[in-house]
Amino acid sequence: MGALSSMFWALWYILPAYFANASPVLLGGGRPIDGGRKWRDGNRILGDGKTWRGFLGGVSVGTLVGVLQYYLTPAFYGSLKTAVLLAFLLSFGALMGDLVGSFIKRRLNLPRGYPAVGLDQLGFLISALAFAYPVKTISSGQMLFLLIFTPLVHWGANYFAYKMGWKSVPW
């Protein structure tokens, strides 16, 4: 497999995680997952930024992306069942990583929306890769490509969302 082809399939593989991670920006709002409860340090467990609608919406969008991907490239997945399970795990993993990130940020007393450089760009990716690993994984070279490329996409996408007025801060 050539380098370009290898990079394309790495991005194709991770696509549901990207969609799951991005969609709460548009689908979010509603009841916070922590129900307003606080941790023993007096700060919110997760904060108002993490809602059930954002989480379930993100998992749904990511899983639907996987269905679409199967019909475009069935040979890459082998079966619809594998494609759907993979997309679900990538999406669920991405959003779980996002929640763990919020939990860490609240414990460090960083305000909601404040950037945790690295955690915001890589936490969801590493979590998605780990959850999906038992079903289907990629090569270590492809993984390194995603680890370096994703922060660039993330910064670009957030800057775009900020310029479109979807986010109040450019990160």
Added chain:
Amino acid sequence: MGALSSMFWALWYILPAYFANASPVLLGGGRPIDGGRKWRDGNRILGDGKTWRGFLGGVSVGTLVGVLQYYLTPAFYGSLKTAVLLAFLLSFGALMGDLVGSFIKRRLNLPRGYPAVGLDQLGFLISALAFAYPVKTISSGQMLFLLIFTPLVHWGANYFAYKMGWKSVPW
């Protein structure tokens, strides 16, 4: 290869990067790499925390660790030349990742020593893995293990260094 054995060899593989990343805490000080110069945003390019002594000391310590590793497990490396080149690239990559991290932190106007959660724990690791990749790599499962395990080691080590009085902040 069993899971435990796989994890052991992943840690053995990355060891020079850990040493290179940790040693500037003890070996650091001296002339800053940016020579006191500022970027066009008015902030220091890298800051006083990144010095030539820390960088060259870290690369030297990491590379020496690789020599020791070769004599303990020659079969893992095949030749002394491979072991030394691998250890050099892992160490150089770790410290380059650290410099890029400092550059990003200065551009975001974060003060020296202020934690960039994720970047501090993962930037040096991803950079080390990427630099060493052409010489010898690990499986994607081992890479995921290091991506999840390293932040825990990093937090533990920094807390220890803080308790020992080697660092002024526990991160």
